[in-house]
Amino acid sequence: MSDTVTLTIDGREVTVPKEMTILDAAATIGIDIPVICYHPHLTANGLCRVCSVDAGWRVQAAACVTQVADGLKVETRSEDVCRGRKTILELLASTVNLEEAPEILALLEEYGADTERFAGSEKRTAPVYDDNPFYLRDYNQCINCWRCVQVCAEDAQYVFALSYDGRGFHTQIGTFMGDGMMDTTCVFCGQCVGACPTGALKPKRQALLEQGYDPDSIFEQTRRKRRPQNKAE
Amino acid sequence: MSHPAVDLSLLKPYLENVAHRGRTMLLPALHYAQSLYGWLPREVQVEISHALRVPQADIHGVIEFYTMLYNEPTAKKVIRVCEDSACSLGGCHELMQAIETQLGLRPGETAADGQITYEHVPCLGMCELAPAALNGERPAANLSPDAVPAFLEGRYPEAQGNSYGEPRHLLARVGKVDPTSLNDYRAHGGYIGLTNALQMTPEQVIEMAEKTGIVGRGGAMFPTGRKWRFTRGAPGTPAEKHIVINADESEPGTFKDRYLLEDDPFSVIEAATLAGYAVGAENGWIFVRGEYPRAFHRLTHAVEQARAAGYLGREIMGQPGFHFDIEVRLGAGAYICGEETALFEAIEGKRGFPRIKPPFPTTHGLFYQPTVINNVETMVAVLVAFNLGVEEWLKLGTAQSPGTKLFCLSGNIAKPGLYELPFGLTVREIIEMAGGVPGNKKVQAVLMGGAAGVFIGPDKLDTRLTYEDTRQANIPLGSGVIMVFDETADLRQAMYELARFFAHESCGKCFPCQLGTQRQLELLDHIAHNGGAKPTDKQTLLDVGFTMTETSLCGLGQTAASAIVSAIHLWPELVTAEG
Numbered sequence: 087m088s089d090t091v092t093l094t095i096d097g098r099e100v101t102v103p104k105e106m107t108i109l110d111a112a113a114t115i116g117i118d119i120p121v122i123c124y125h126p127h128l129t130a131n132g133l134c135r136v137c138s139v140d141a142g143w144r145v146q147a148a149a150c151v152t153q154v155a156d157g158l159k160v161e162t163r164s165e166d167v168c169r170g171r172k173t174i175l176e177l178l179a180s181t182v183n184l185e186e187a188p189e190i191l192a193l194l195e196e197y198g199a200d201t202e203r204f205a206g207s208e209k210r211t212a213p214v215y216d217d218n219p220f221y222l223r224d225y226n227q228c229i230n231c232w233r234c235v236q237v238c239a240e241d242a243q244y245v246f247a248l249s250y251d252g253r254g255f256h257t258q259i260g261t262f263m264g265d266g267m268m269d270t271t272c273v274f275c276g277q278c279v280g281a282c283p284t285g286a287l288k289p290k291r292q293a294l295l296e297q298g299y300d301p302d303s304i305f306e307q308t309r310r311k312r313r314p315q316n317k318a319e
Numbered sequence: 320m321s322h323p324a325v326d327l328s329l330l331k332p333y334l335e336n337v338a339h340r341g342r343t344m345l346l347p348a349l350h351y352a353q354s355l356y357g358w359l360p361r362e363v364q365v366e367i368s369h370a371l372r373v374p375q376a377d378i379h380g381v382i383e384f385y386t387m388l389y390n391e392p393t394a395k396k397v398i399r400v401c402e403d404s405a406c407s408l409g410g411c412h413e414l415m416q417a418i419e420t421q422l423g424l425r426p427g428e429t430a431a432d433g434q435i436t437y438e439h440v441p442c443l444g445m446c447e448l449a450p451a452a453l454n455g456e457r458p459a460a461n462l463s464p465d466a467v468p469a470f471l472e473g474r475y476p477e478a479q480g481n482s483y484g485e486p487r488h489l490l491a492r493v494g495k496v497d498p499t500s501l502n503d504y505r506a507h508g509g510y511i512g513l514t515n516a517l518q519m520t521p522e523q524v525i526e527m528a529e530k531t532g533i534v535g536r537g538g539a540m541f542p543t544g545r546k547w548r549f550t551r552g553a554p555g556t557p558a559e560k561h562i563v564i565n566a567d568e569s570e571p572g573t574f575k576d577r578y579l580l581e582d583d584p585f586s587v588i589e590a591a592t593l594a595g596y597a598v599g600a601e602n603g604w605i606f607v608r609g610e611y612p613r614a615f616h617r618l619t620h621a622v623e624q625a626r627a628a629g630y631l632g633r634e635i636m637g638q639p640g641f642h643f644d645i646e647v648r649l650g651a652g653a654y655i656c657g658e659e660t661a662l663f664e665a666i667e668g669k670r671g672f673p674r675i676k677p678p679f680p681t682t683h684g685l686f687y688q689p690t691v692i693n694n695v696e697t698m699v700a701v702l703v704a705f706n707l708g709v710e711e712w713l714k715l716g717t718a719q720s721p722g723t724k725l726f727c728l729s730g731n732i733a734k735p736g737l738y739e740l741p742f743g744l745t746v747r748e749i750i751e752m753a754g755g756v757p758g759n760k761k762v763q764a765v766l767m768g769g770a771a772g773v774f775i776g777p778d779k780l781d782t783r784l785t786y787e788d789t790r791q792a793n794i795p796l797g798s799g800v801i802m803v804f805d806e807t808a809d810l811r812q813a814m815y816e817l818a819r820f821f822a823h824e825s826c827g828k829c830f831p832c833q834l835g836t837q838r839q840l841e842l843l844d845h846i847a848h849n850g851g852a853k854p855t856d857k858q859t860l861l862d863v864g865f866t867m868t869e870t871s872l873c874g875l876g877q878t879a880a881s882a883i884v885s886a887i888h889l890w891p892e893l894v895t896a897e898g
């Protein structure tokens with residue numbers, strides 16, 4: 087059995103290793119399929135579905151988690167594909183604050199998403215958690231891409247500080263019984279902050295700089311927070 | 320919130336017994352702890368975390384996922400009143416009013432004395448007994464506002480089913496045997512099918528299962544024999560293979576499996592054992608939805624009896640080398656756990672997030688081992704065919720849809736209930752058999768296949784219910800649901816209720832379903848209750864529906880707009896007209 091397969095992507099034939107995903111196969115010939123949740127170093131879970139393409143099956147296929155197959159004919163930008171993509175982007179824009187997610191903002195633009203389409207509908211809101219000296223958690227900007235949960239668990243740290251609250255639309259990243267990060271198993275490695283694509287997780291220093299504080303006062307503020315007597319604040 | 324100190328010594332002996340099995344015991348442990356304390360206080364979760372070696376955050380995530388698990392003070396006795404389609408047609412709103420007045424509670428609240436919690440819940444799988452409710456573990460049927468005091472005090476006869484039809488093969492014993500008695504089961508034809516099967520080699524059993532023409536009754540219509548063959552052929556020893564019976568039955572309109580689970584539990588056990596023999600799998604599992612406590616208890620009891628009599632365990636019925644046992648698991652309030660891979664996750668002690676397929680369960684199922692997962696009715700149908708002999712089975716129904724099928728009739732119909740009928744009758748014939756629409760009213764719409772199915776209008780009533788005819792007509796047979804809406808029914812309300820169900824049950828894993836079900840609900844809420852449709856609503860609903868159908872990760876999102884979009888195509892005025 088051959089280790090490669092030949093398929094057609096947007097009318098162009100390409101021969102690739104048979105384990106490859108459609109996403110990677112398209113990249114080998116310079117076809118860029120948009121992604122949001124996908125990260126090359128993390129387990130792909132196929133969450134956002136903006137990478138969906140038409141592979142001639144019953145429903146579209148998420149390119150980031152679908153393997154190529156011999157003779158497959160893939161359309162990455164058909165009318166139907168763009169219809170789904172645009173709608174997912176509109177749904178997302180109506181739910182969370184994307185101001186600090188430049189990649190997603192660019193996609194909104196590219197697909198002509200009408201960000202006012204669902205105006206007035208329920209947003210996914212949460213208080214801003216400022217419960218540790220290292221980073222802030224603003225889940226009003228969280229898209230539920232799971233990257234933070236994954237790096238905290240089997241994809242990197244095996245610390246398991248993060249999980250989920252609720253389900254469906256009301257799913258949010260959460261901790262055991264809503265505890266502040268100082269009371270969880272978090273080791274403040276910063277992996278989650280580095281993986282977050284939307285600014286929902288942000289180094290405290292960066293947030294304070296943005297708010298106009300100078301480095302000295304930031305040092306004071308973040309240092310004091312670590313004193314146990316102030317923990318209950 | 321403060322609460323009295325929790326006595327962990329009540330829980331510890333249980334945990335010591337199950338600790339060696341680890342995370343797969345999480346749902347059972349949480350159920351057990353909740354039976355002790357009424358809810359799951361922090362220290363209980365910590366204790367379970369240590370015993371089963373599951374991270375605390377993960378335990379939190381699991382409890383948050385399942386609606387019947389509580390991490391806030393909740394009464395041991397929960398009153399659950401169904402709010403979905405059939406119960407809405409049956410008058411649940413008046414019932415809820417009466418209960419709220421008497422209890423002085425709003426849905427989701429617990430009484431000040433901590434004795435009772437009151438909830439509105441999705442479909443309880445008792446649509447033929449609408450309006451239906453659970454008082455603790457006791458099901459109640461056809462509740463009227465007058466019956467509320469007796470209901471709340473527990474002074475009422477437990478709900479009993481209504482089953483009809485001819486010939487009765489799957490339902491042969493339902494209502495006729497004592498479901499707690501193995502002897503009674505055997506006196507009524509029990510263990511004939513398995514005895515017949517054990518005369519053959521496993522290969523021959525699979526060949527015969529293929530000959531029956533039986534395809535999955537859980538909705539996806541995959542040929543059952545072929546599924547067994549794939550799993551048999553997958554690498555792995557019998558100790559590494561599983562037979563899982565999907566008894567999660569939670570789709571609005573569906574209640575068929577409940578009859579088999581509650582009234583003929585041994586047939587489900589025998590059917591699973593037969594599959595275990597054919598496939599070469601030693602581990603059997605029955606996953607029952609959390610809202611079917613009666614089925615769970617009867618199955619658990621039946622498994623113990625079967626084991627004691629040598630029908631489960633080692634060398635079953637004296638067959639050398641044939642080992643098979645069954646573990647009954649209880650869900651905890653999540654429709655998505657009927658999706659096969661989400662169900663595996665639940666048994667493994669996780670949130671019920673569906674997995675990406677492929678790989679398929681036949682090679683990577685429960686614990687990522689080769690697994691057959693079948694619907695309850697599917698399994699029992701195969702057993703019936705072995706009982707009757709394939710020749711006899713094939714004489715029933717049509718050439719392409721052999722045998723009988725269970726149909727769930729509910730809504731505006733004179734004799735709602737479960738109907739076992741050969742394939743090939745028309746929708747109209749079945750509705751007439753069930754006494755037609757009460758009050759000489761006309762049929763306005765019929766919901767076919769369940770919440771994930773489609774609406775049809777009166778012009779389609781002559782469709783024959785076979786796999787071949789319904790495929791042609793684009794009507795999913797699904798789980799055999801036929802829910803009738805008469806000419807006075809408010810279809811906007813019906814669409815809203817379906818949208819509410821899917822928004823409530825979306826697992827939240829993928830974006831299109833997690834977000835789309837919510838927006839679909841908001842749009843239909845506005846249309847049904849807040850002044851009608853905006854000019855853009857129709858297109859928006861169609862775009863959201865298209866996107867969920869085409870791009871969602873699993874079958875839930877892929878069908879969450881199915882019935883709604885079908886209604887929009889049939890009756891566009893529902894989502895275009897104002898008011």
Ligand SMILES: Cc1cc2nc3c(=O)[nH]c(=O)nc-3n(C[C@H](O)[C@H](O)[C@H](O)COP(=O)(O)O)c2cc1C
Pocket residue numbers: 534535536537538539540541565566567568569570654655656657658659660692693694695697698873874875
């Ligand atoms: C959201 C969702 C819920 C489901 N619920 C059930 C269920 O309650 N019972 C069931 O047998 N199948 C259910 N299914 C179908 C299962 O995934 C699976 O196809 C079935 O159990 C296979 O058994 P069968 O081949 O005997 O039908 C559901 C599927 C989805 C997507």
Ligand code: SF4
Pocket residue numbers: 227228229230231232233234235259278281282283284285286287
């Ligand atoms: S906090 Fe950031 S990384 Fe975590 S799920 Fe939300 S958007 Fe993704």
Ligand code: SF4
Pocket residue numbers: 655673824825826827828829830832833871872873874875876877
């Ligand atoms: S389609 Fe819905 S239920 Fe299925 S994985 Fe996506 S969010 Fe979960």
Ligand code: FES
Pocket residue numbers: 120121122123124131132133134135136137138148149150151
């Ligand atoms: S990038 Fe493929 S699903 Fe998100």
